[in-house]
Amino acid sequence: MKNERREFVRYPIKPHTIFLYSNYSPVNGWLKDISEGGMAFEYIPNDGCEPKPEIRLILTGDEVPFYLPDIPCKTIYAVEVDKNSRASKQRIGLHRCGVQYEKLDPEMQEKLTFLLSSEVMLSGM
Secondary structure, three states, rough: OOOOOOOOEEEEEOOOOOEEEOOOOOEEEEEEEEOOOEEEEEEHHHHOOOOOEEEEEEEHHHOOOOOOEEEEEEEEEEEEEOOOOOOOOOOOOOEEEEEOOOOOOOOHHHHHHHHHHHOOEOOOO
């Protein structure tokens, strides 16, 4: 049995539900999962650029109307997802990034709590 080292439970997101971008880094993508402590997202880098170690992210949603601007984050990992993919000989350069939130103000924390209780989360995963 593999021990889980994460402090918070991660909630998977319905595909293509929550869009993520940053005004301070060339990152645009879709959220994969989220927790009270951080999130993971997938993106295709623009001109080979990677997320900066300290970034601010913006989340928007279609199914559940919300807007979380300038979430302060620290990059934990950034990896190429389809690097070793055998399913397709043509790689698209998809990357996955994990971030940990920095100190959130009370209003941001309240919006995050709302998002974590919304129907965009996949149950049973």
